[in-house]
Amino acid sequence: MKSPDQLSVPPDGRPYHDQPQWRNDFPIDWPQDEFVARRDFTKFLVLTSFAFVVGQLWITVQNFFRKRKGALPIVRITRADAIPVGGSLVFAYPAAHDTCIVVRTGAQQYFAYDQKCTHLSCAVVPDLAHGRFHCPCHNGSFDLRTGIPTAGPPRRPLERILLEIRDGDLYAIGREVRA
Amino acid sequence: MKRTFSRQQKTTIVFGILSIAVMLVILQLWLLTATMNAYLAHQERVIIPAAIASILCFALNLGLLSYIYRMERR
Numbered sequence: 001m002k003s004p005d006q007l008s009v010p011p012d013g014r015p016y017h018d019q020p021q022w023r024n025d026f027p028i029d030w031p032q033d034e035f036v037a038r039r040d041f042t043k044f045l046v047l048t049s050f051a052f053v054v055g056q057l058w059i060t061v062q063n064f065f066r067k068r069k070g071a072l073p074i075v076r077i078t079r080a081d082a083i084p085v086g087g088s089l090v091f092a093y094p095a096a097h098d099t100c101i102v103v104r105t106g107a108q109q110y111f112a113y114d115q116k117c118t119h120l121s122c123a124v125v126p127d128l129a130h131g132r133f134h135c136p137c138h139n140g141s142f143d144l145r146t147g148i149p150t151a152g153p154p155r156r157p158l159e160r161i162l163l164e165i166r167d168g169d170l171y172a173i174g175r176e177v178r179a
Numbered sequence: 180m181k182r183t184f185s186r187q188q189k190t191t192i193v194f195g196i197l198s199i200a201v202m203l204v205i206l207q208l209w210l211l212t213a214t215m216n217a218y219l220a221h222q223e224r225v226i227i228p229a230a231i232a233s234i235l236c237f238a239l240n241l242g243l244l245s246y247i248y249r250m251e252r253r
Contacts, residue, residue, distance in 0.1 A: 031186050038193045039247050045200040049240045052207035056230040059211075059218050063226050118219070156220050177221040 007031070077102060077163075077170045080110075088126045090115065093161060093172040100161050101126065101133075102170070103144060110170065112161035113147050119154040133158065147178075183253045192250065196243045203236045210236075 007029040010019055027033050072094045083089050083104040093100050102112035103126050113133065115123045122137035132150060133142040140152030147158035162174040184192065214229040 031190060035186065035190045035193055038190065038197050039251070042193065042197050042200050042244055042247060045197070045204050046237075046240045046244045049200070049204050049207055049237045052204070052211050053230075053233050053237045055211050056214060056233040059214055060226055060230050063218055063223055067223070156216075 072174050074164075075172045077112075077172055080165050080168055080170045083110075083170075086128055091172070094175075099123065100172070102161070102163070103128070105144065108165075110163050110165075111145060111147075112163050112172065113142075114159035114161065114175070116159075117154055118149070118156040118158060119152070124158065184250065189250060193247055196247060200240050200243060203240050207233050207236050 010016070010023060012019075016024060025036060027036055075093055077091045077093075078089060083102065085104055085106060088101055088103045090099055090101050092098055099115045100112055101115045101124070102110055104110050105128070113124075117124050117135040117137065117140055119135065119138060119140050122135050124133040124135045124140075124142060126132075126144065127134045128144065130141075131144045133144060133147075135141070135152065135154065138153050140154040141150045142148065142154065142158050143150050147160055149155060149157060157178045160176040160178070161172050162176055164171045164173050210229050210233050214226055217223075217225045217229075
């Protein structure tokens, strides 16, 4: 007996549940096509949902390995007086690809931060005349003395590099991440 | 006893399930961006609860999808 929902009949006359899978997945009837389209879109959403879970687990694993790294090394940057007052120097800390920048604002005043903007990781440049670090990509600004964002899209402060002067040499001794 | 649905009823049900799945996926997107932000700011205590919440959303989505296929076979 033909179902009241069934508008068309397959060429071999057999009911739909006896038909090959492709005939059910590519229906002729509009109502059935609507059902299959929504079902397949739901399937795609579930796949997207799975991708988000993979992303969450990736962050969890990365966090686990980051916690195991332990304390950062103490690295000599340069002679403290090699940077003139009002000058800056780019250095790498702790790894070779982690570029940081140190700015000297006074005789004994040094401020060092990770050079990556907290918005989309462009390199920030010091703008001493305005007392800020400027990110040219999206016009972000950070306070020179605190690293706190003052303008533009960044919402988190720059990572501060902890400094120490020993025997006239400037050392990086750690990183301070602030929320 | 398992109920059988007409095609129109099935389409309505699949629309309802689709709406719930969309909301869950949006919630997961928000969770992922918030967790990434927390991870970059070293706020580690939110990472595991957010991962559990995302897994629960996925499990719910998977359950809803399997319901669609079970309903289709009736």
